Amino acid sequence: MSTVFVINSGSSSIKYQLINPALEGADAVVASGLVDQIGLEKGKYSIKHDGEKIEHTAAIPDHSIGLQLVVDLFAEVGLNLDEQDVVAVGHRVVQGGNLFREPVEIDDTVMDQIESLSPLAPLHNPAHVLGMKVARKLLPSVPHVAVFDTAFFADLPAASAIFPIPQDIADTYAVRRYGAHGTSHQYVSQQVPKLLDLDPSNLRQIIMHLGNGASVSAVMNGKPIDTSMGLTPLGGLVMGSRCGDIDPSVVLHLMRQGGYTVDEMDHMLNRESGVKALIGTSDMRTLDDLMAVHDPKGQLCWDVYVTRLKHYLGAYMAELGGVDVIAFTAGIGENSPEMRESCLEGLEELGIQIDPVVNNHKFKEPCVISTPESKVTAIVVPTNEELAISRMALAFAK
Structure with a gap:
């Protein structure tokens, strides 16, 4: 062995x-x-x-x-x-x-x-x-x-990878969209066609990697065409302690008006924002507890989180020209039926129908959670970044 x-x-x-x-x-x-x-x-x-x-x-x-x-x-x-x-x-x-x-x-x-x-x-x-x-x-x-982590997204189309700032500055300081969680996105997007017996070269996928750090990718015919994280893992979705996308002028405004330093802003946006900023902790289990007792603060946090998910889901459906498979993975994606349901709720007109009975589980094995009538397949695929890393490393064994 x-x-x-x-x-x-x-x-x-x-x-x-x-x-x-x-x-x-x-x-x-x-x-x-x-x-x-x-x-x-x-x-x-x-x-x-x-x-x-x-x-x-x-x-x-x-x-x-x-x-x-x-x-x-x-x-x-x-x-x-x-x-x-x-x-x-x-x-x-x-x-x-x-x-x-x-x-x-x-x-x-x-x-x-x-x-x-x-x-x-x-x-x-x-x-x-x-x-x-x-x-x-x-x-x-x-x-x-x-x-x-960034390798899967290294060849993103220029339209997705480039930020519209002066390109000489971007080139000098290596500013572009790098993405993150690439090993997970790659693993899951490769598992999906095997699990569903589909041709990977003719498949439009949206991969939702939802954990304390969270990201989403659009994968066309086995290749990523966009991803939510940017220069660093700070961009994109609302996360445990990261803010995700915000107006860049928020940073400038707080530095000018509040006197915050670069390091203080970095700490605030990476360590004190996201879910933690809205309910006082980055632990999603606390958010679940607040939702169970109909706490207004918890409900607001949930709504902000889900709204950002749907924002990217809709954007990537448009970029892909439709979607065949939506895959949920990582700690929240695999273990929160409520979050999966909220993310896909109200999208029946877009061909997405979730089976609430099948969905109402935590998954250790892959499972389709959409109905047979759904035009889009929704599936939970437990990620395994370590297994993916081991297989890539194995290729170098002497």
């Missing part, structure tokens, strides 16, 4: 999975876990294997110690990492800029290039590079592969 070790290194965390890319869904995961609160006085590290979870607390001063603790966890559950036939390590990277349009084997030059893109993803790319440096020392005998 050849396996791929998948790493998502954040500024204070390391998410990891050991995957058998030959299998599907949950069966592919040999073990998974999280190292959290790196650099704090007390951190946590855990592993899930064979239906059981082990978790410990300890000081985790840096990523090097964190990954060594992961190795120790594998040994603790009887999975010596050296004996798991790891043939590649896949690293999730948020921002590939204009430099990376597909996965690439990591060397020192590639790491330097990924780090050079940090102004486009200051919270993510430096942490990714740190994880790569540590992991390459820990597992030096196998290829390490960078898989980029």
